[in-house]
Amino acid sequence: MPQNTLIILLQLLIFPGFLFLIMLAFIYEWIDRKIVARIQNRYGPLYTGPSGILQPLADFIKLLSKEDVVPDSADRLIFTLTPIFIFALPLTALLLIPIVDEKAIIRFDGDLIFLMFILTLIAINIILSGYGSASPYSIIGGVRSALQIIGYEIPAAISIIGPALSAGSLSISGIVEWQISRGMWTILLQPLGFGIIITCILAELDFVPFDIPEAETEIVAGWKTEFSGRKLALLRIGKDMEILLASALIASLYLGGAQYVAFIPPIIAFLIKTIAILFLLSLLRAIFARFRIDQTVSGMWRYLMIPAIIQIMLICMGIGK
Amino acid sequence: MNDAALMLLLVAFISSFALALSLYVIAGRISPGGVEKRSERTIPYACGEDPPPIGETRINCERFFIFTIFFMIFDVFAFMIAISYSAPIYLPMLYSLITVMAIILLLISERTLKM
Numbered sequence: 001m002p003q004n005t006l007i008i009l010l011q012l013l014i015f016p017g018f019l020f021l022i023m024l025a026f027i028y029e030w031i032d033r034k035i036v037a038r039i040q041n042r043y044g045p046l047y048t049g050p051s052g053i054l055q056p057l058a059d060f061i062k063l064l065s066k067e068d069v070v071p072d073s074a075d076r077l078i079f080t081l082t083p084i085f086i087f088a089l090p091l092t093a094l095l096l097i098p099i100v101d102e103k104a105i106i107r108f109d110g111d112l113i114f115l116m117f118i119l120t121l122i123a124i125n126i127i128l129s130g131y132g133s134a135s136p137y138s139i140i141g142g143v144r145s146a147l148q149i150i151g152y153e154i155p156a157a158i159s160i161i162g163p164a165l166s167a168g169s170l171s172i173s174g175i176v177e178w179q180i181s182r183g184m185w186t187i188l189l190q191p192l193g194f195g196i197i198i199t200c201i202l203a204e205l206d207f208v209p210f211d212i213p214e215a216e217t218e219i220v221a222g223w224k225t226e227f228s229g230r231k232l233a234l235l236r237i238g239k240d241m242e243i244l245l246a247s248a249l250i251a252s253l254y255l256g257g258a259q260y261v262a263f264i265p266p267i268i269a270f271l272i273k274t275i276a277i278l279f280l281l282s283l284l285r286a287i288f289a290r291f292r293i294d295q296t297v298s299g300m301w302r303y304l305m306i307p308a309i310i311q312i313m314l315i316c317m318g319i320g321k
Numbered sequence: 322m323n324d325a326a327l328m329l330l331l332v333a334f335i336s337s338f339a340l341a342l343s344l345y346v347i348a349g350r351i352s353p354g355g356v357e358k359r360s361e362r363t364i365p366y367a368c369g370e371d372p373p374p375i376g377e378t379r380i381n382c383e384r385f386f387i388f389t390i391f392f393m394i395f396d397v398f399a400f401m402i403a404i405s406y407s408a409p410i411y412l413p414m415l416y417s418l419i420t421v422m423a424i425i426l427l428l429i430s431e432r433t434l435k436m
Binding site for chain 2: 012013018073087091105114136149151153154158161170226233234313
């Protein structure tokens with residue numbers, strides 16, 4: 001039993017736990033920046049490490065060692081706690097997703113609901129941090145983030161539930177196992193749900209067509225305006241881990257996640273699939289322009305809600321099971 | 322089995338929170354400190370202009386009110402769909418149909434109210 005505990009602890013802290021996930025988050029940020037830069041005809045990070053792969057880590061360390069200015073009007077408790085939560089929540093949620101084999105480190109019935117709860121909690125932390133900074137730009141950014149939730153939350157929830165309905169399990173590991181035993185990926189059965197979740201995740205990550213809460217040309221940096229030094233470092237790595245979480249979630253629900261493909265081990269398959277999703281997200285981020293906030297909210301209700309419910313009805317009728 | 326997983330989840334959250342907190346504290350040690358309070362550097366960022374008083378930063382959210390109410394109701398709908406995989410087929414279908422009707426009503430009302 002103590003040996004067993006030791007193995008679980010090692011899994012939790014080293015591989016595929018915290019250390020591995022944080023390094024992967026940095027590498028994914030690098031891939032994302034590189035893809036967007038190449039599409040925009042720039043070079044992207046270039047000098048730190050081989051083709052700039054260490055740039056996100058260097059940025060992180062630089063920000064950690066910089067001065068941390070707290071504005072007078074800020075609510076100090078909220079202002080301090082939100083960056084820490086924005087770092088800790090995606091890291092916890094990533095442990096629910098199977099990476100090395102089809103079983104995650106932490107799995108129980110209903111961990112999909114828990115993951116949706118964490119995704120909402122991150123958004124609520126963003127609203128709180130905007131409110132806590134008490135600067136005009138931050139408050140506008142926070143309110144915009146709150147309005148954006150009203151748009152994307154329900155279609156995202158419904159299209160996350162789609163694979164769970166056909167798998168008959170509310171656990172992410174269960175959905176991955178179902179796809180392996182069915183021998184088919186959910187994306188082929190429910191393409192409508194896949195499109196909806198990609199759109200909603202773009203809004204969840206504040207990526208460009210929906211980067212309303214942090215629109216640089218309008219409100220400086222939105223809810224992030226007042227953060228500096230170590231707090232900004234934690235916010236940035238939290239964002240990286242959210243990107244990793246989003247692509248891992250979509251890869252697990254719709255692309256079969258960590259499974260044996262011929263002789264390729266599950267972890268390699270998982271990495272390839274998540275990088276494919278990341279490529280899709282970065283591509284969409286690079287080629288779109290920003291929507292207005294009212295276009296986002298009413299557009300999500302108009303064009304995403306009804307297809308999402310139609311997808312659910314199709315699953316109920318047995319199409320796409 | 323489930324109890325062990327929930328225990329592990331708690332441990333995972335506490336340890337990731339502790340990791341974030343320790344990063345925060347260590348960074349506080351190595352970074353230069355000593356920004357005095359109530360100085361020019363600690364006023365909120367406003368591009369060199371005088372920031373408006375906090376009470377005057379108002380955002381008009383009225384036009385999103387109806388979406389907010391629908392959001393509250395539909396969150397419950399999403400949860401009911403999530404736990405309906407063992408229910409008889411007509412139940413989720415019925416819910417979905419009612420929901421589609423409600424959305425069509427919302428879109429019509431949005432158009433007539435010119436929001």
